[in-house]
Amino acid sequence: MKSSIRSVVDKVVFIIDKLNRIFEYVGIVILTAMTAVVFVAIISRLFTGISLSWIEESATFAMAWICALGAGLISRRGGMTAIEIGVSCFSKKIETALRILAYLISLVFFVVIIIQGYKMAMVVSTQYAATIPFMSLFWVYIAMPVGFVIVFINTIAHIFDLVFEKEV
Numbered sequence: 001m002k003s004s005i006r007s008v009v010d011k012v013v014f015i016i017d018k019l020n021r022i023f024e025y026v027g028i029v030i031l032t033a034m035t036a037v038v039f040v041a042i043i044s045r046l047f048t049g050i051s052l053s054w055i056e057e058s059a060t061f062a063m064a065w066i067c068a069l070g071a072g073l074i075s076r077r078g079g080m081t082a083i084e085i086g087v088s089c090f091s092k093k094i095e096t097a098l099r100i101l102a103y104l105i106s107l108v109f110f111v112v113i114i115i116q117g118y119k120m121a122m123v124v125s126t127q128y129a130a131t132i133p134f135m136s137l138f139w140v141y142i143a144m145p146v147g148f149v150i151v152f153i154n155t156i157a158h159i160f161d162l163v164f165e166k167e168v
Contacts, residue, residue: 121141
């Protein structure tokens, strides 16, 4: 029974890690596009004196997505802020239980952010960017809940790793 549960958990964690690879590539594409667009703006301003007004706003929007994706990805690698001194003075069993408790509390917080972030994105969905009039602000504001969905699933993977004693 326990081995069948573990095999299912291993498959879920494998899928989460594969999704993270996809999110990494999406982040790379966004960062590359942002860099190219900003480079074109610099060249345009340098040689023609023409400032492309939409560049700054599109770079800001791209940075919002890069940060959202990056936060989700770094959470899987254990790069988020943590206070280790408090739990490291306990036995391994208690330390694991405290970590799982902290992750469960965090999951509740992530759900609140996902729901409220989605609501905020819906509120601004009828508004459009000032310099990119065809782009709804929904696509900028939805970056936060999407990023926290990624953080959420990576936190689930951390909990699975702790429960099944994999290296975190």
